[in-house]
Amino acid sequence: MVMTARAIEAPGQAPDHEQKRAALGYLHAAWVDARIDGIDGDCLAQACLFAAFAEFVSTYGEEAAAHFAEGLAARIRSGEFTRTVDRVECERFPRGARGEDPATDLAEPIGRYSCLAVTADTPRTGTAAPSSIGYPYRARINFPTGKYTFCKISGRPGEGSLEREVRVKVPVACGGDE
Numbered sequence: 001m002v003m004t005a006r007a008i009e010a011p012g013q014a015p016d017h018e019q020k021r022a023a024l025g026y027l028h029a030a031w032v033d034a035r036i037d038g039i040d041g042d043c044l045a046q047a048c049l050f051a052a053f054a055e056f057v058s059t060y061g062e063e064a065a066a067h068f069a070e071g072l073a074a075r076i077r078s079g080e081f082t083r084t085v086d087r088v089e090c091e092r093f094p095r096g097a098r099g100e101d102p103a104t105d106l107a108e109p110i111g112r113y114s115c116l117a118v119t120a121d122t123p124r125t126g127t128a129a130p131s132s133i134g135y136p137y138r139a140r141i142n143f144p145t146g147k148y149t150f151c152k153i154s155g156r157p158g159e160g161s162l163e164r165e166v167r168v169k170v171p172v173a174c175g176g177d178e
Contacts, residue, residue, distance in 0.1 A: 018125060018127065018128070021122060021128075027048070031044055053065055053069070056068060083119040083120070084119065085117040085118065085119060085134065085135070086118050086119065086120075086121075087118050088115055088116070088117050088118065089115065089116050089118060089132065090113045090114065090115035090116075090139070091113065091114055091115075092111065092112065092113060092114075093112045093113055093114035093138065094112070094114075109142060109143050109144050110140065110141070110142055110143070111140070111141040111143060112138070112139070112140050112141075113138065113139040113140075113141070114136070114138055115136070115137050115138070115139055115150070116132060116134045116135070116136050116137075117134045117135040117136075117137065118132045118133070118134040119133055119134040119135070120132070120133045120134070121133070135152055136152070136153050137150050137151055137152045137153055137174075138150065138151055138153055138170050138174045139174070140172075140173060140174055149173045149174050150174060151170065151171060151173075151174035153170055153174075
């Protein structure tokens with residue numbers, strides 16, 4: 001059985017690739033919320049796969065969903081789902097109230113940084129600026145001793161996140177507030 005699909009854009013609806021990008025953003029935010037609430041990453045992955053395949057079966061039928069699943073092994077082995085770090089972007093943290101760089105005080109022996117281990121870049125589109133996706137972390141460097149620490153962090157995702165209290169704070173050793 002051969003299936004052919006053709007995407008038809010409804011007026012005012014974003015193109016398919018932009019919808020997928022937005023969907024990944026929603027899923028990432030929900031994932032981070034669930035991890036903050038203590039849900040194990042493996043449990044989340046299995047629940048997401050179950051929900052995804054249930055949607056495929058509902059939309060395309062069992063045979064088409066099974067055919068799609070058969071192709072996953074080769075895609076996994078080829079590294080399609082493996083995310084490697086392309087580069088790291090860091091800036092001194094936190095910036096001052098007027099945007100001044102804290103690095104201007106060269107007498108300061110401790111440097112705190114907000115960094116992103118970039119795994120992918122998204123291009124500029126008609127409705128969105130270019131951006132980078134990756135693993136956020138904070139670092140703290142003691143320049144006189146040469147010692148440093150870093151910790152992966154998760155931001156406050158989703159609507160209303162600015163009003164919510166942060167449940168897990170960045171440790172001081174990783175550049176969090178003292």
